[in-house]
Amino acid sequence: MTVLHGLLTERSRARAERRRLESIDRATARLAVLALTSEALTVAGDVVSRGWLQDTWFAWRDADGxxxxxxxxxxxxxxxxxxxxxxxxxxLVVGAGGTTSQVLRPAVEATWRGVHGGGEALRWQRSPEEAAVQVRELTAWNDRAGRDAEQVTALLASAVEAVERERASARDGLVALTR
Known part of the structure; x- marks a missing residue:
């Protein structure tokens, strides 16, 4: 019985260690996405500071100016x-690096959360329908009469701060897992 008990105990320890390492992997991936999201929001703020639009998404100059x-x-x-x-x-699209970037959804969500009072942690697996609603609501918020570039840059700065707070919390969680 002692040999069998020792084998079961060893398997239990191995399973627990595997679960701990999987948790570390998830926490590390979350930290990476949060870092990229923060950078995307910062770039978005820089874009708006250079020039802001309403009623269309982008402006650029072609080769003829x-x-x-x-x-x-x-x-x-x-x-x-x-x-x-x-x-x-x-x-946000520019900051994330395009419409297919995996960072675009969390950047949109962090910004949307800022419009709606924030609070909860970023949800990573929103459905495409929920993400589309967030984009429409942010577009409407941007295009509202009386809105100005300073309000938009302030919202983006607030989103960066919220993501950085979440990043610090995630980092603390990762440290706890590695002890």
Whole structure:
């Protein structure tokens, strides 16, 4: 019985260690996404500071110096490195590096949370429908009459602060797992 008990105890320890290492992997991945999200929000704030738009997502100059604009339906075709002005959501797209970036959803969510009072942790697996609602609400918030660039940059700065608070908390959780 002692040998069997020792084997079961060893298996239990191995399972517990595997679960602990999996938790460390998840926490490390979360920290990486939070760092990239913070950077995307910071870049978005820089974009808005250079030039802000309402009623369209992006403006850029073509090779002939003409200003072109595009809305949400053409977001995937915009040369992001040439954007001279953007609305809130357009700036988030630029900051994240494109519409297919995995950082775009958490950046949108952190910003949306700022409009709606924040509080809860970022949810990573929102459905595409929920994410689309957030984008529409942020677009409407941006385009509201009386809105100005300073309010948009303040919202983005607030989102950066919230993500950095969450990042500090996640870092503390990771430290606790590694002890």
């Amino acid at each position: 003409r200003e072109l604009t595009a809305g949400s339906s053409a977001a995937h075709t915009v040369p992001l490195d040439a954007v001279t002005r953007a609305c809130l959501v357009g700036a």
